[in-house]
Amino acid sequence: xxxxxxxxxxxxxxxxxxxxxxxxxxxxxxxxxxxxxxxxxxxxxxxxxxxxxxxxxxxxxxxxxxxxxxxxxxxxxxxxxxxxxxxxxxxxxxxxxxxxxxxxxxxxxxxxxxxxxxxxxxxxxxxxxxxxxxxxxxxxxxxxxxxxxxxxxxxxxxxxxxxxxxxxxxxxxxxxxxxxxxxxxxxxxxxxxxxxxxxxxxxxxxxxxxxxxxxxxxxxxxxxxxxxxxxxxxxxxxxxxxxxxxxxxxxxxxxxxxxxxxxxxxxxxxxxxxxxxxxxxxxxxxxxxxxxxxxxxxxxxxxxxxxxxxxxxxxxxxxxxxxxxxxxxxxxxxxxxxxxxxxxxxxxxxxxxxxxxxxxxxxxxxxxxxxxxxxxxxxxxxxxxxxxxxxxxxxxxxxxxxxxxxxxxxxxxxxxxxxxxxxxxxxxxxxxxxxxxxxxxxxxxxxxxxxxxxxxxxxxxxxxxxxxxxxxxxxxxxxxxxxxxxxxxxxxxxxxxxxxxxxxxxxxxxxxxxxxxxxxxxxxxxxxxxxxxx
Amino acid sequence: xxxxxxxxxxxxxxxxxxxxxxxxxxxxxxxxxxxxxxxxxxxxxxxxxxxxxxxxxxxxxxxxxxxxxxxxxxxxxxxxxxxxxxxxxxxxxxxxxxxxxxxxxxxxxxxxxxxxxxxxxxxxxxxxxxxxxxxxxxxxxxxxxxxxxxxxxxxxxxxxxxxxxxxxxxxxxxxxxxxxxxxxxxxxxxxxxxxxxxxxxxxxxxxxxxxxxxxxxxxxxxxxxxxxxxxxxxxxxxxxxxxxxxxxxxxxxxxxxxxxxxxxxxxxxxxxxxxxxxxx
Numbered sequence: 080x081x082x083x084x085x086x087x088x089x090x091x092x093x094x095x096x097x098x099x100x101x102x103x104x105x106x107x108x109x110x111x112x113x114x115x116x117x118x119x120x121x122x123x124x125x126x127x128x129x130x131x132x133x134x135x136x137x138x139x140x141x142x143x144x145x146x147x148x149x150x151x152x153x154x155x156x157x158x159x160x161x162x163x164x165x166x167x168x169x170x171x172x173x174x175x176x177x178x179x180x181x182x183x184x185x186x187x188x189x190x191x192x193x194x195x196x197x198x199x200x201x202x203x204x205x206x207x208x209x210x211x212x213x214x215x216x217x218x219x220x221x222x223x224x225x226x227x228x229x230x231x232x233x234x235x236x237x238x239x240x241x242x243x244x245x246x247x248x249x250x251x252x253x254x255x256x257x258x259x260x261x262x263x264x265x266x267x268x269x270x271x272x273x274x275x276x277x278x279x280x281x282x283x284x285x286x287x288x289x290x291x292x293x294x295x296x297x298x299x300x301x302x303x304x305x306x307x308x309x310x311x312x313x314x315x316x317x318x319x320x321x322x323x324x325x326x327x328x329x330x331x332x333x334x335x336x337x338x339x340x341x342x343x344x345x346x347x348x349x350x351x352x353x354x355x356x357x358x359x360x361x362x363x364x365x366x367x368x369x370x371x372x373x374x375x376x377x378x379x380x381x382x383x384x385x386x387x388x389x390x391x392x393x394x395x396x397x398x399x400x401x402x403x404x405x406x407x408x409x410x411x412x413x414x415x416x417x418x419x420x421x422x423x424x425x426x427x428x429x430x431x432x433x434x435x436x437x438x439x440x441x442x443x444x445x446x447x448x449x450x451x452x453x454x455x456x457x458x459x460x461x462x463x464x465x466x467x468x469x470x471x472x473x474x475x476x477x478x479x480x481x482x483x484x485x486x487x488x489x490x491x492x493x494x495x496x497x498x499x500x501x502x503x504x505x506x507x508x509x510x511x512x513x514x515x516x517x518x519x520x521x522x523x524x525x526x527x528x529x530x531x532x533x534x535x536x537x538x539x540x541x542x543x544x545x546x547x548x549x550x551x552x553x554x555x556x557x558x559x560x561x562x563x564x565x566x567x568x569x570x571x572x573x574x575x576x577x578x579x580x581x582x583x584x585x586x587x588x589x590x591x592x593x594x595x596x597x598x599x600x601x602x603x604x605x606x607x608x609x610x611x612x613x
Numbered sequence: 614x615x616x617x618x619x620x621x622x623x624x625x626x627x628x629x630x631x632x633x634x635x636x637x638x639x640x641x642x643x644x645x646x647x648x649x650x651x652x653x654x655x656x657x658x659x660x661x662x663x664x665x666x667x668x669x670x671x672x673x674x675x676x677x678x679x680x681x682x683x684x685x686x687x688x689x690x691x692x693x694x695x696x697x698x699x700x701x702x703x704x705x706x707x708x709x710x711x712x713x714x715x716x717x718x719x720x721x722x723x724x725x726x727x728x729x730x731x732x733x734x735x736x737x738x739x740x741x742x743x744x745x746x747x748x749x750x751x752x753x754x755x756x757x758x759x760x761x762x763x764x765x766x767x768x769x770x771x772x773x774x775x776x777x778x779x780x781x782x783x784x785x786x787x788x789x790x791x792x793x794x795x796x797x798x799x800x801x802x803x804x805x806x807x808x809x810x811x812x813x814x815x816x817x818x819x820x821x822x823x824x825x826x827x828x829x830x831x832x833x834x835x836x837x838x839x840x841x842x843x844x845x846x847x848x849x850x851x852x853x854x855x856x857x858x859x860x861x862x863x864x865x866x867x868x869x870x871x872x873x874x875x876x877x878x879x880x881x882x883x884x885x886x887x888x889x890x891x892x893x
Contacts, residue, residue, distance in 0.1 A: 404713075405712060405713045405714055405833075543846060543847070544847075545846050545847075589811070589813075589841070589844045589875075589879060590813060590841045590842055590843055590844030591815075591839045591841065591842040591843075592832055592842050592843050592844075593830075593841075593842075593843055593844035593845075595844070595846075597879075
């Protein structure tokens with residue numbers, strides 16, 4: 080099923096975009112990166128591959144297929160764990176349907192075109208005998224970054240979610256006779272990760288495999304030890320039914336399951352999972368990628384960016400990005416006070432009181448009102464809603480939003496610098512952010528173009544690696560923007576190309592009135608932006 | 614030992630900061646009330662008596678002292694923050710607005726010969742044309758101002774703070790600080806080329822900044838002096854002297870500015886000196 084960006088944009092204005100291309104899958108393995116491509120496999124071996132994490136296509140089935148595989152990259156090997164296969168040779172009759180095996184295969188590459196692409200059989204790493212309180216399916220691999228020990232969780236609603244230790248060099252069970260740890264109940268599709276002192280156990284709860292009638296949702300607990308106990312936000316142990324929600328159905332998609340962490344570096348985390356039913360795709364089960372954020376020590380499902388018209392405000396300075404042209408007050412404004420004498424701090428402490436504009440209209444905003452809308456704000460207080468009249472009474476009638484077409488006659492025709500200013504709802508401060516046709520993408524989203532609302536004037540990177548607004552959009556990489564949520568409501572804005580820079584640069588509020596591009600620092604508020612409805 | 618300004622009796626720069634705070638408090642409250650505050654826990658009558666005694670002994674309010682005359686040929690940027698604290702400041706020139714269009718037009722007018730090229734000395738005088746003249750004695754209120762040539766003086770100043778407070782400089786000189794332009798200049802002396810730096814400034818209110826004749830920053834409209842409000846593109850400070858000029862435009866109220874350079878890591882730049890003596 081092919082979905083073009085244009086069609087999606089028309090149909091889903093102000094909505095999140097699902098991934099593009101061939102994305103039908105169920106129980107996807109954690110999305111992993113290998114030699115410039117992203118890979119995932121689902122139940123039955125469904126293979127998906129992508130060059131950018133946004134547009135996907137069918138890939139190549141691995142050596143072995145089964146239910147709900149997971150993949151992890153350690154050193155020069157990719158280990159795939161699959162619920163399927165089993166020990167060689169004939170087996171005695173199963174005492175129940177819950178006898179199962181999790182097996183491992185590995186390859187040095189995931190790219191079938193690579194000479195290193197060759198799946199090797201690693202044998203059984205976990206199992207359930209059909210009588211014990213476990214059903215060994217849905218593996219999830221986890222490499223502890225603090226100890227470099229490799230772990231595997233597995234299990235479903237039949238019995239416990241369990242944990243066994245593997246050998247990170249071979250991917251095999253470290254001690255086949257060791258007793259598994261019981262971590263949780265009431266879930267399946269478990270996985271783990273470590274962040275900032277906590278181990279997180281994620282599992283999927285609810286019913287699956289019924290399209291829009293699936294109640295799948297991803298729940299979690301956390302522990303200071305990899306072996307648990309894993310408690311939820313209420314302190315309830317997951318082995319007694321606890322579990323804090325990470326994500327459930329939203330907008331046009333139902334049933335979230337099979338979490339997989341994507342650490343994209345520089346403090347940017349995302350997670351892969353599947354929706355049981357994408358209503359825009361006829362209820363198909365599809366791959367999804369979302370930002371993974373943290374609040375008070377708990378993971379939070381972030382949002383992929385939604386197209387619309389916005390103010391772009393610096394978290395650091397509180398000032399907003401604007402095209403550097405003379406602003407016109409919305410509705411025309413009025414003179415205002417003549418000075419900044421009320422300002423705080425030592426610079427202002429010795430100053431005299433502020434003065435009203437003089438008779439010649441020399442106030443701070445005196446000239447701003449001379450533009451096309453100069454008359455609109457006069458006569459304050461004459462209307463019925465004027466609040467009593469006088470200089471603070473307003474006009475008595477609503478003031479419409481300022482449109483670029485009302486004020487752009489004074490804007491330069493060519494390139495215009497970019498700066499930041501207090502947000503005053505002016506046309507040069509409003510940006511329309513929309514998917515760039517044929518612009519490609521990144522994990523979870525298409526690249527965006529950022530234009531002054533109502534115009535084709537385009538935010539771009541200039542040859543000196545500084546920001547500029549170009550007269551029109553051409554689709555060049557310097558005009559394409561990656562927008563990732565990196566904290567709740569806070570976004571990182573990165574150009575696809577930055578005039579030959581060898582390292583990724585991000586939009587940075589270096590000054591209160593000046594933005595530039597700098598190497599991304601996840602700890603700096605300079606590079607975090609609130610993208611707010613205007 | 615620092616040579617203090619003409620209206621200062623304080624002996625050290627450190628004391629100047631105390632005087633600033635005391636003077637600010639004195640401006641916001643009567644001296645008696647200010648002095649009486651510690652006595653609040655005592656009985657009302659005793660407190661009143663002590664307050665009255667304190668009031669009679671209270672010194673007259675002093676104007677804040679944040680500026681001193683430069684001593685020595687060079688000065689390093691302030692250790693904390695890398696602020697440029699040595700400037701030549703010209704008496705104010707009349708202006709009429711803070712918008713981008715008006716500021717750009719007015720700061721680029723030539724009011725006196727050599728305005729954009731010369732490096733003045735402390736006390737140098739220039740004559741600016743078409744400036745409002747002081748009202749004639751006995752002139753009726755509302756009488757339109759007369760215009761003519763006005764002699765303006767350059768002042769060499771070291772600020773004790775991160776910023777240079779223009780009101781502190783010109784109020785005692787009975788010069789206007791409302792609807793005016795202040796031209797300032799200083800020399801940045803570098804031992805070698807320093808690439809990938811940025812000029813970072815704040816100003817109350819609008820300002821335009823030039824380095825070696827190239828316009829780097831323009832800030833417009835009513836605004837307060839925020840550190841690193843305006844930041845330039847990446848530039849190279851060349852070996853030897855670099856001429857840093859600015860025009861600060863004020864409409865009313867407080868007026869001041871601050872400036873520093875940031876290195877390639879956005880940290881305050883050091884490793885250069887500031888002088889007001891042009892190289893031969």
